[in-house]
Amino acid sequence: MLDIAQSWQVLRFGGPVIYPLLALAVLTAAIMIDKAYVYWRYAQPSPLLVRLVNSGETGWAELERQVAIADPQHHIARFLRVILRNRDEPAWWASSRAGDEALAIEGSLARGLWVLETIVTAAPLLGLLGTIYGMIHAFNLFGTHGLVDPKGVTSGVAQALIATALGLMIALVALFGFNYFSRLQARTLDRMERIGTRLLDRARLERRKAAVRT
Numbered sequence: 723m724l725d726i727a728q729s730w731q732v733l734r735f736g737g738p739v740i741y742p743l744l745a746l747a748v749l750t751a752a753i754m755i756d757k758a759y760v761y762w763r764y765a766q767p768s769p770l771l772v773r774l775v776n777s778g779e780t781g782w783a784e785l786e787r788q789v790a791i792a793d794p795q796h797h798i799a800r801f802l803r804v805i806l807r808n809r810d811e812p813a814w815w816a817s818s819r820a821g822d823e824a825l826a827i828e829g830s831l832a833r834g835l836w837v838l839e840t841i842v843t844a845a846p847l848l849g850l851l852g853t854i855y856g857m858i859h860a861f862n863l864f865g866t867h868g869l870v871d872p873k874g875v876t877s878g879v880a881q882a883l884i885a886t887a888l889g890l891m892i893a894l895v896a897l898f899g900f901n902y903f904s905r906l907q908a909r910t911l912d913r914m915e916r917i918g919t920r921l922l923d924r925a926r927l928e929r930r931k932a933a934v935r936t
Contacts, residue, residue, distance in 0.1 A: 789802045
């Protein structure tokens with residue numbers, strides 16, 4: 723508790739710009755925790771579903787049963803549900819509906835990423851503003867007869883450095899989070915595209931074989 727209190731005193735010494743910087747830090751942490759939960763809870767494909775999709779011998783009924791018992795909000799299950807519902811329609815129709823669902827899922831996965839991207843730029847700028855504020859405070863200590871308070875100058879410089887360091891640290895965390903979750907989003911959408919292509923190709927092949935037999 724003593725370390726936390728000391729850290730807070732150091733941060734408060736950084737001036738009024740520290741408060742919006744701390745708000746950005748809290749927002750960054752909240753978005754990253756939310757994104758991590760979403761990917762863990764709603765974007766991880768079920769191993770059983772993956773095996774059923776990859777197995778060309780699995781019946782459509784078993785696939786539909788497994789998708790039906792999955793979480794309705796799960797992104798992969800939502801995507802598969804659209805494909806299974808439209809697999810008997812013309813190929814262009816099924817592909818269009820699958821593409822629409824993929825776009826909706828992409829929007830859900832991208833939620834909050836623009837905020838992280840904004841924080842990457844805004845946090846250093848706020849830190850720079852704190853730097854300017856601290857330096858102005860330091861220079862104001864020079865009077866007409868020279869330096870009035872030497873300690874005040876050093877405190878103003880320290881104030882500037884604290885704001886700059888905090889802004890850069892927040893920006894770095896937001897940058898790593900943005901890049902990491904953007905990569906996860908791309909991997910999830912790529913996995914969905916491969917799953918959808920495999921199922922739609924299977925449906926086309928079965929319709930073609932049925933047409934040949936008739």
